[in-house]
Amino acid sequence: MEPMTLDAAAAAKKAEKIAYENNKLHKRLCRLVGQAIGDFNMIEDGDKVMVCLSGGKDSYGLLDILLTLRERAPIHFDIVAVNLDQKQPNFPEHVLPDYLAKIGVPFHIENQDTYSIVKRLIPEGKTTCSLCSRLRRGILYRVADELGATKIALGHHRDDILETFFLNMFFGSKLKGMPPKLQSDDGRHVVIRPLAYVKEIDMERYAQVKQFPIIPCDLCGSQENLQRKQIKAMLREWEKKHPGRVENIFSSLSTVVPSHLMDRDLFGFADLKAEGIASKDGDIAFDEEPCAPPSSVIRFGATPQDPDEQD
Numbered sequence: 001m002e003p004m005t006l007d008a009a010a011a012a013k014k015a016e017k018i019a020y021e022n023n024k025l026h027k028r029l030c031r032l033v034g035q036a037i038g039d040f041n042m043i044e045d046g047d048k049v050m051v052c053l054s055g056g057k058d059s060y061g062l063l064d065i066l067l068t069l070r071e072r073a074p075i076h077f078d079i080v081a082v083n084l085d086q087k088q089p090n091f092p093e094h095v096l097p098d099y100l101a102k103i104g105v106p107f108h109i110e111n112q113d114t115y116s117i118v119k120r121l122i123p124e125g126k127t128t129c130s131l132c133s134r135l136r137r138g139i140l141y142r143v144a145d146e147l148g149a150t151k152i153a154l155g156h157h158r159d160d161i162l163e164t165f166f167l168n169m170f171f172g173s174k175l176k177g178m179p180p181k182l183q184s185d186d187g188r189h190v191v192i193r194p195l196a197y198v199k200e201i202d203m204e205r206y207a208q209v210k211q212f213p214i215i216p217c218d219l220c221g222s223q224e225n226l227q228r229k230q231i232k233a234m235l236r237e238w239e240k241k242h243p244g245r246v247e248n249i250f251s252s253l254s255t256v257v258p259s260h261l262m263d264r265d266l267f268g269f270a271d272l273k274a275e276g277i278a279s280k281d282g283d284i285a286f287d288e289e290p291c292a293p294p295s296s297v298i299r300f301g302a303t304p305q306d307p308d309e310q311d
């Protein structure tokens with residue numbers, strides 16, 4: 001066998017490193033998605049999970065990881081991929097059916113021209129997203145019924161959850177995020193977000209690694225929500241300048257202390273009496289609140305991190 005040239009050896013080493021990193025990413029995604037599913041009991045034996053596929057990186061990644069996890073799961077559940085073709089101009093309608101047929105996943109494409117409805121009803125220059133998503137939601141719920149789906153899986157990730165949390169706080173005066181699992185607003189379905197613990201940056205990298213045939217999301221010509229854009233930039237800046245801050249905010253969403261907030265529906269302030277029993281959660285009057293020990297997302301579940309996954 002010919003000895004390798006220096007260039008070839010360097011290229012082989014680089015390829016090996018890339019393969020190692022990609023494998024690590026895949027393991028991390030599977031672990032975090034498995035953990036979120038377990039923590040919130042998102043998928044149960046016999047479920048039929050309808051994965052909503054938009055053609056964006058997140059929904060492709062969600063489907064891909066769920067397919068991997070299904071192979072390893074001790075329970076049986078079915079997956080059906082659903083795309084709503086809203087008839088936006090230049091929507092490449094063959095891309096998703098080709099992809100889904102290639103990977104052998106049962107799928108349904110729902111053709112509904114919501115684009116024309118939105119264009120007809122919303123005056124030029126006004127934002128169309130709210131009506132568009134309302135129409136989409138109604139259609140997807142109907143399709144879930146028709147397909148007999150027991151869960152509707154959406155591709156929202158950790159960053160979507162955090163952005164929604166800050167949007168609600170900054171512009172809606174509410175401590176309210178985007179839940180990993182919730183009943184739909186019509187009360188008929190259970191919506192799940194298995195990517196709840198996954199960072200957007202990991203979904204971006206995963207989409208590149210897997211070379212998903214991404215369909216651009218701006219075909220309708222609508223602008224991305226400016227407020228969400230600003231929040232996203234704020235979080236990215238914090239992530240860069242203050243490592244750990246965003247992680248801690250995210251962890252805090254699952255460690256809520258109602259007695260230390262001000263929602264009278266969540267805590268019975270009116271009936272509060274001194275019980276004569278010392279409590280570490282009691283008020284410490286003038287002392288400064290000690291910082292809680294830093295926590296990380298691993299706290300949510302018992303799935304151990306594979307040493308191969310360490311960054």
Ligand code: SF4
Binds near residue numbers: 130132218222223
């Ligand atoms: S960006 Fe376009 S397709 Fe997406 S919700 Fe807004 S109007 Fe609908």
